[in-house]
Amino acid sequence: MDPARIDRDYPQGTNFQLLVAQQQLARMGVVDDAQGTQATAYRTLLSSELKFRAADLVRRDPSVIGQTVEITAPMSDDADLYYKGEITRDEDAALRRVSDRQMEWLDDLKRDGSVTSGFNTLLFTQGDSTEPELAGVLGAVVGSALMLLVTALIAIPLGVGAAVYLEEFARKGRITDLIEVNINNLAAVPSIVYGLLGLALFINFAHLPRSSPLVGGLVLALMALPTIIIATRSSLKAVPPSIREAALAMGASRTQTVFHHVLPLAMPGVMTGTIISMAHALGETAPLLLIGMVSFVPGIPGAITEPAGALPSLVYIWENASELAFHERTAAAILVLLVFMIVMNAAAILLRRRFERRW
Amino acid sequence: MKLPFFRSPDGREGGTPADPTEAPRMGGQVLPGADAPLDRRDETVLPTEPAVSDAQGEVPPTVTAPAVPVGPTKIAARDISVFYGDKQALYDVSLDIPDKTVTSFIGPSGCGKSTFLRCMNRMNDTIQGARVTGQILMDGDDINARSVDPVLLRAQVGMVFQKPNPFPKTIYENVAYGPRIHGLTSSKSEMDGIVEVSLKRAGLWDEVADRLHSAGTGLSGGQQQRLVIARAIAVNPEVILMDEPCSALDPIATAKIEELIDELREQYCIVIVTHSMAQAARVSQRTAFFHLGRLVEHGDTEEIFTNPRERRTLDYITGRFG
Known part of the structure; x- marks a missing residue:
């Protein structure tokens, strides 16, 4: 939680997904370019729910700012589809929604146990959403x-x-x-x-x-x-x-x-x-x-x-x-x-x- | 509609399908005795005597019951005609029905005896297109008067049908229903008393006392019919009408019902429609013979069966037709 990038009074304005993406990339030792394309690509694998959960956490307990915390949030729908085998490497790279690089990251995450699959309770507790991973009935x-x-x-x-x-x-x-x-x-x-x-x-x-x-x-x-x-x-x-x-x-x-x-x-x-x-x-x-x-x-x-x-x-x-x-x-x-x-x-x-x- | 005096020699038009409550009828059978002159026969058959009831007033009696001391007149019917739509089912029936007596109506199917019975508690009102003309006096009051509520009338004139028709409720509820809707009781114990007395009077108490709260439809046919009688007497009526109460029952059940009818006679005016002449002879003191929508003859049961005045009556009771 970088104090420089989190507004105490308006935590939901922070781009937590990018924050997490950059952190993960840094941990993997990937050096991003000036435009941050790598981080942006990584960010799309994370659901916007991550942002809301992080913002919630900060609002409830502002002392977490400056510390490193663990947050559990859904992956994006594309990442989900990749894990489920709905998107495969055999498809034309130009047409599929997950790039080879993103697939490697996802495989990495799976390997080190950062990603687990569970029952999608959100489906039953949420209303409709434009994000498939957050949409519920x-x-x-x-x-x-x-x-x-x-x-x-x-x-x-x-x-x-x-x-x-x-x-x-x-x-x-x-x-x-x-x-x-x-x-x-x-x-x-x-x-x-x-x-x-x-x-x-x-x-x-x-x-x-x-x-x-x-x-x-x-x-x-x-x-x-x-x-x-x-x-x-x-x-x-x-x-x-x-x-x-x-x-x-x-x-x-x-x-x-x-x-x-x-x-x-x-x-x-x-x-x-x-x-x-x-x-x-x-x-x-x-x-x-x-x-x-x-x-x-x-x-x-x-x-x-x-x-x-x-x-x-x-x-x-x-x-x-x-x-x-x-x-x-x-x-x-x-x-x-x-x-x-x-x-x-x-x-x-x-x-x-x-x-x-x-x- | 032809006038009754001009009916065809075979006497069919009076017997054309008229009473929807009775299915088969005599068809085109040529009746013995029907070729005799028929003009105003019904009205002239019996000697005209002064009315038994004082309630007849301005209505001139067309048929008068012979003065037999069976009980005071309970119901006096004068010139009753019934139409179902355009069809006439009953032609100018006049009859006095005495109290504390069993009066039986006999006659072939479709002869109007059930129709006449249903006039006495205005059940014909419930049939669409049915029209009743004439006057029925019960204890001197016109039951067809506008001021008479048929609902209250039916509380005084109970009815038992051909097929046992208990409500699909418990035995207790069946008997308690009438007193409940008429507000005859104020407490549970009073109701229990009425149920017990009614069932006892109907001779059913001993058989059902231990299962009052089981289904009334689970009883045997004869028991169901006695349950229906208990239900009818629970509201303490003055008249009980029975429309072929034993025709769906076996001989033993029939014997029980007949015994019951004989006991009930002491308290009620009972009218019974029956197809069984033996039954009419056994249970009733008075008998009325109906044919083709007309009252042919009535009088003491013994007299009707031993010495009928009418040829048609004789033919019917000796089984030559019907």
Whole structure:
């Protein structure tokens, strides 16, 4: 920690990566040229996370200035790819992102044990980043969870309520027929159309914040509604009429009949429809394209009105990224998405089984 | 819709599919006796006597029950017709149903006996497109009056269906449901008492006392039917309607239910629809014979079975049709 190059009051302004690079080169006995090209080349192997960690250290304990300290930080994505064998010497030196010299340095580091590989916990604790080695899925997971929360809170009560009304209370006639045809057609509308609707309705008209889980959740709720209504109606229809008659003949009102007997019996079917539509909503990307949820959002959303990403759109962004290292993170994000879905479905199935064994 | 007086000689139009609750019907069978003159037959079959009930008021009785001292009239139906959409299922039925008596309705499938039964607790209201005309007086009050809440009426008129239909809940919950929704109890112990008394009266207590909190649907068919009866009497109704309560049961279970009906007769007005003439003869004091949506004949069970006034009744009870 060179006192001459560290500003006590503004440690994050220091180029710690260059500091480390020069030190390492000096240790290896490499003499740099006047422009410092060697140090700059070495510096690119180190992640910018190094800078933040060093600056943190200095801020917490200024007495380290002037001393030599050990700092552990991730390597850059290119160094990582080299270690993983994704970048090899066989490639054309002009096209690959790691030069022969840098490869030697990396081999050196590996040999003397300065570099170890470990589980990338950053992937689960960080939001998105332009640096692949620092990019994480947490922001997207939280975004997806908030979005699904909004979807569930809107679509389930509204969908089940609409189905109960149509099936149990509404007088069958031309209007209910019309509504039924409409619902069935809405279930088949391409999801990107719902995205357009959301854009026009929630963002342009209602001026809700763009890229927010609130708007995403609303759009997905619109999309999930027809599925929930159709599933709920068919499970209500499947409740034997004898139960309805029994309750009515006992002097239960229509409302009591529905809420004490018919709906509880239809609950497993309702839950199944809900689970399917929620899982569908979780994996939906197309409508999110149009409401700005497929954009670079580095932070972790703390509220439904803050900008957020979603897991499927993160997969899409990462897969399109130019950095090679993002591609393996895409695979990781897909796995996270699948695990998210499995956890959600397992929870829903457990819930459903509890409903089934109510007595 | 043709007027009933002009119906075709084979008598079919009254029996065209009318009652959706009953599936098979007589088809185009030519009925013996149907070629006899039929004009206003139903109304003139029985001698017109002064009404038994004082509740009839301005409604002139078209059919009057013979004065048999079985109990005071509980329900007086006057000119009841039921339409399901455009189809008429019941034609101008007038009948007095006495209290503390078992009255049975017999007749072939689709003859309107279940439809008539369902008029008495306004269950036909729950079928879309069903329309009931005429007047049903229970203890002198019109049950179809606008001021009558069908929910409260059904608490007074219990019903037992053809297929045992306990709620998919515990035995206890099945019986406790009625008293709970009608707010009949204020405490758990009171509820326990009602459940116990109802199950005892339905003759089921000894069989289920140790498993009150297991599923009601896990009982045998006969037990389920008695559970349903217990459920019906838990709200202390005045009338119990039974729509073929034994048709899904084996002979032993049937015998138990019949015994139970006979016991319950002392406290309730019971109306039972049955396909079994033997059952009608065993359990009921009064019998009404329905055919093609009309009440053909009614009177003391013994009289109906030994000395029917009507040719059609005789043909039916001797098994010549239906």
